[in-house]
Amino acid sequence: PHFVIELPERNDSLCFNINNAPGTILNLVRDPETGVFVNGQIIGDKKIPPNGKMNTYFWRFGIIHQTLGVRLQVTTQYISILQDGKEVKLLWADTASLKGPNVDIHVTKDRSLTVTLKGSVKFVILLHKVWKNHPYHRDYLGFYTLDTHLLSPSVHGLLGQFYHGIEYEVTGLRPGESPEKPDATMFAKGQELNVTRGWQRDFRRDIKNGENVPCWFIHNNGSGLIDGVETDYIVSGLF
């Protein structure tokens, strides 16, 4: 999966890929102070495509708000909400809205799920539907956090560590491997990184083609940009 950190105040974005074995569960957001956790499980293509490059995606997310006592499981098949011992299951095939005291949910048929956890976070999960007889690819999900300002300063995780901004500087622009993708040196988190100018896609407006987001790409699974290494974010279960 590709990660994009948008920094609108700098008119810029950072991006990196995390490649891990199918089945791996990664922590995306972890905020013990407010009790918000988001984990996602990776899935691979049905089989290795002819180009030899196996794509990996998220197919299942587990979202917990401990303080509100809410658990959500979102898969490419269904959406399950568990609160106070009661479970509600929604299907992607429906357009539905649920307004509760602590959580608001809106599903747009076969397309997106918007979740607002009161007083903490708002996010959107996109469903990418792939032709079911596609020889290699399968359905997958995208996770977009829209409003994070109520999470605590100690929020962490592969996405969460960037919620309070990141200081970085880019210098030494030079030709890269591809003429339209120059390389540069980035100073971030006390490290000097080789980065490449490129773009990644934001699918919120155009679920099929996405929109290009120009970004500085950090190589090797975001090494140097993320705290620690990507394996530090592997967790044993969705909840």
Place this chain on the structure above:
Amino acid sequence: STNEATVEVHSVTVDCTVTSRFAHTVMTSVALNKANTSKEIFFEVELPKSAFITNFSMEIEEKVYVGVVKEKEKAKKQYQKAVSSGQTAGLVKASGRKMEKFSVSVSIAAESNVTFVLTYEELLQRKLGQYEILIRVKPKSLVQQFQILTNIYEPQGLSYVDAHATFLSNELLPLVEKTVSDKKAQISFSPTLEQQRKCPGCDGTLIDGDFIVKYDVNRQQGLGEIQIVNGHFVHFFAPPDLPRVPKNVVFVIDRSGSMYGRKMAQTREALLKILPDLHEEDYFALIQFDTSILSWKDSLTKATKENVAAAMNYVKTIVDNGGTDINAAMLQAINMLVKDRQGNLLPERSIDMIILLTDGMPNSGVSDISTIQENVRSATGGNMSLFCLGFGNDVDYNFLDVMSKQNKGLARRIFEASDAALQLQGFYDEVSSPLLLEIDLQYPDNAVDYVTTSHFPQLFNGSEIVVAGRLMDNDLDNFLVEVVGQGFEEKFNVQGQATVVDWNVMYPDESYIFGDFTERLWAYLTIQQLLQKSESGASDEKANATAKALEMSLQYSFVTPLTSMVVTKPEEGDEPDSSFIADKLTEEQRQQAERGRPMAFAQAVPASRSYAQALPSPVYLVDGD
């Protein structure tokens, strides 16, 4: 405030009493719920960030709920429920660069009223030759009885008093009544309900903005003013007509990539305004840095008209690029001052000063903050002053603040608003005219104790030194005071004897002027200085300073960063009363609040991004390729 037509705001009064710069403000609001069902009523007050809340109460159905100041950690534990539901600091929020907002809401039964009373205190600081009282008033509806009353008592005598408000129209202007005598001033503003109306017949109010009183006191040569009241003394020192000491100033300018855009433009703009204000006898240098350091000239240059003009042309060429090597830039600036001193290129009686303009995190060369601080401290050797201007919401203000204080200076945040260049210039104006260096205010050891800081590296034109302390006994025959310092041409040295001010003689018509103000002023100043020490002092000093500041905050009922005010508010029906906690914000918390505010992002979103305008805040996403 209320938008409910059935809730009547009966009165809003702001009563501010200033006694020898110490301002005690009481804001009282009475609202009546005329409906036949209960209504929620909000009380929101904005107070200066330098003020400490000292009291808050709500009176509902003849029952008074009073806020209690407790040690922050204990209050948190005791009121875990409030903390766990995210209400910590919920009553106080940052509001702009000068103010913070206290807000509370309470549900009021049908046909009953509520009285809110908030009290806060602060020591007014003399800046650019004046003291400023800032009262922000924003009633959401017309108020039956509205009054702002300010009484100023200054035994030194008032040299001028000026009052204005951002909302004053030609109609409201005559309603500001100002009575000034030699040692006392009263300013009142009390528009009727009709006078508050935006237009005849409409409900909107004209009263929305800042009411500002500015004044200065008469100053005399010599010792300054020493007041002794109820076993405490306070000494105000700001002698007039001293010649300014020439300065040698190195501007160290961060031009790293993160300064790009507005910050860089504002830096250039500010420097272009500041440079022509240099006095001809001053020397100056410009050093710009990213990962490499670039000096305009190898030595400091005399601020002649020609040199200043050349420097201004140079400033126009500064553009952003690359990383941030604060350490190397600072060491080069220090080295330049040391080298020029050693080479006798600078006037003997002059002050050495560095002004660092930066937005942040060092990430090139030495990037460890404590190492940079230590390098700078050891390189300056206590021989120069460092002033730091921190740009933007992400600046590590604490790093700059500590580094400045370790080097006889101070730090200021520059908010990236449209007037950032003016803020920079204003700060420069404050520190650009040193009058005295290494000032010591000395009091007899056997007569006083618990004296606040009495040594100051410099006195700037338009500012004032304040020292307060406790008297050991009431025998004041030997209360000799001496002030020594280094002036432009010669040593400054004055001695004198302090006398007790008889407030009953000075203000015979006043039955009560809050009598313990000198003690509270002393406590306020002591706590402020202890809080500073707990941030930037030596490690063994920090713990002691924190403990002492906490003890005094509790003793004098000040809501400081170490204490919380616990407010119990009634709930409807069978619900138990619930508690809320009001905290004092630290600079770090203010920054966090600013970072988290969606508006801050919205303002920063550039128009060039086609979809960014629709997004109030950044998006963090993960998706398939």
